[in-house]
Amino acid sequence: MLLECNKLCKYYGDKAALNNIDLQLERGKIIGLLGPNGSGKTTLIKILSGILTPSGGEVKISDKNIGIGTKKIVSYLPERTYLSDWMTVQQTLNFFKDFYDDFSMETALDMLQRLDIQTSEKLRTMSKGTREKVQLILVMSRNAELYLLDEPIGGVDPAARDHILKTIISNFNENASVIISTHLISDVENILDDVIFLKYGNIVLHSTVDEIREQNGKSVDALFREVFAC
Amino acid sequence: MPWNFNSNTPIYVQIIEQIKFSVAVGEYKAGDKLLSVRELAAEAEVNPNTMQKALSELERGGLLYTQRTSGRFITNDEAAIKKLREQLAEDQVENFISKMKLLGYSPDEAAELMKKYNRK
Numbered sequence: 001m002l003l004e005c006n007k008l009c010k011y012y013g014d015k016a017a018l019n020n021i022d023l024q025l026e027r028g029k030i031i032g033l034l035g036p037n038g039s040g041k042t043t044l045i046k047i048l049s050g051i052l053t054p055s056g057g058e059v060k061i062s063d064k065n066i067g068i069g070t071k072k073i074v075s076y077l078p079e080r081t082y083l084s085d086w087m088t089v090q091q092t093l094n095f096f097k098d099f100y101d102d103f104s105m106e107t108a109l110d111m112l113q114r115l116d117i118q119t120s121e122k123l124r125t126m127s128k129g130t131r132e133k134v135q136l137i138l139v140m141s142r143n144a145e146l147y148l149l150d151e152p153i154g155g156v157d158p159a160a161r162d163h164i165l166k167t168i169i170s171n172f173n174e175n176a177s178v179i180i181s182t183h184l185i186s187d188v189e190n191i192l193d194d195v196i197f198l199k200y201g202n203i204v205l206h207s208t209v210d211e212i213r214e215q216n217g218k219s220v221d222a223l224f225r226e227v228f229a230c
Numbered sequence: 231m232p233w234n235f236n237s238n239t240p241i242y243v244q245i246i247e248q249i250k251f252s253v254a255v256g257e258y259k260a261g262d263k264l265l266s267v268r269e270l271a272a273e274a275e276v277n278p279n280t281m282q283k284a285l286s287e288l289e290r291g292g293l294l295y296t297q298r299t300s301g302r303f304i305t306n307d308e309a310a311i312k313k314l315r316e317q318l319a320e321d322q323v324e325n326f327i328s329k330m331k332l333l334g335y336s337p338d339e340a341a342e343l344m345k346k347y348n349r350k
Contacts, residue, residue, distance in 0.1 A: 030277055162275065170272050190241055191277045210240040210280075219237035 002027045002146060002177050003048070008057035010043050010201075017043040019201040020057070027145070028174040030191055032209075032220070033181040035198030036228050041181040042079060044198070045148045048179075049076040062145055072101070075144035077136060079151050085124040089117060089134055096138050108141035111167060129156040136164055140171045147178040153187060165191050186221040195220050197227060231257060233274040241276050245284035253293060253304055254315040264294070264302045 001024050008021040018040045025031060033041050046052040047059060050066045061070045083092050089112065096103045112119060115133055123131055132155050139147065149168070153161045161184075169191055172178050182188055189209060197205040204227065212220050231252055235244050252258045264270065267285065271278040285302060288294045292310060296302050305311065330340040 028279065030279075165275060166272050169275070169278060170268060186237065189237070190235060190275055190280075193277055193279050210242060213238060213240045217238055221237065 001025070002062060004058075004060045006058040008044075008047070008059055009055045010040075010047060010052065011055045016201050018047075018054075021201075021203060023196070023203065023206070025177055025179075025194075027177055029193040030168070030172070030178045030180065032185070032188055032192040032195040033179050033198065034183075034185055034195055034220075034224060036183075038200075039198040040201040041198055042150055043201075045076070045150050045179065045181055048146070049074055049148055051076075073145040075100075075139050075142040075147045077139040077147075077149045077152055079154075081123075081131060081135060083123055083131075083135065086122065088120055088122050090119040092123070092134065092138060093119065096141070100142050102143040103138075104141050104143060107171070108137055111137045111141065111171075115163065129160055132156055133160060133164065136167065140167055143173075145176050147172065147176065149178065149180045151182055152180060153182060153184055158187075161187055185224055186219065189220050192220070197224065199228065231273075233276075235274075235276075241280050242284040242287070245274065245276070245281065246287055249284070249288060250293065250314060251318065253311060254318050258304050260304055260308055260311055261306045262304045263300075264304070266301065 003023065003025040005021050005023040008018055008023070009016065010018040021044070033044065035041050043052065047054050047066070048061065050071055053066075059066055062073055064070050064073075083095075087095070093105060093108055096108075097105055109119070112134070115137075117130060117134060117137075123134070126134070132152070136149070136152055139149070147168075152168075153164055156164065165188065168178060168180070180188055180192070192209050194206065194208050195212065196203055209220055212218075212223055216223055231248070233245075233248060235241055249258070258264075264285075265273070267278055267281050270285075271281040274281065285294060289296060289302075292307070293305055293314065294302055295305060327337050327340055330337075330343075335343070
């Protein structure tokens, strides 16, 4: 098992952001983490990446407790950028190469070239979408075991979205899994194996996309709209 | 090949149907080599696991076969391909007849309309 959560809780004050989450994920899967705003998606991802500490319960990634050992095998794309905008693309590449043993410069350069992004360009002069592409490339160029992508396609146009999804499909290996948190379900639905619906910090559904379509005769997107109808 | 998916049925089922159709219309010929799972998945913009599932199922059905080192191929069995074509044609007829029934036509009347249509 790649990821195991037992009775995982996170409280902000007396408000529960995650409420006794039990979750097991295998390797070799692309998993959609879906839920409305405030359902706990980002909290869960931040706990897995080691940025937040849980209030209770247990998390293991590849049999390790969260810490330095898991940071080596977890590649995290945050919702917001954390790269300094005075940096050139080349400098961010060097930065990643310094930080992570599993970073492949070759993979990154290849992807940048395919997207026609110059390594001499400064992040500051780039559009929001291009910056997002650069960050995703950095994160996907690591040879990690778990990729955590928090809203990876929020700010980019549909064509770039397709390209980003292709990048995700063609870069993960069967030893690794990818968790994608997003609201844009219909855009990612075709590349997902499994989906997890989060609601008020609880997992209300964990199923394969195939099962959802077979049993309900409708898309994950349509089911989501039903489950979370306001 | 161009892929087109609806959102209500499982993707792997739709991949199976689309590959079968491509073989039946001769887009893929007997003995043709397929792209790798990863390449096909990227082309169709689907999960490689989903593509793998569809291809395995087609293999079980005998339409594809794998040669251990060189990849995946369309069957060389021309009779099987002919049978597939007939099967797909039958499905179309069945579909047509059932829709015509809903419109209040008997199978004979539907066939009569077909003939008229052909003469136009």
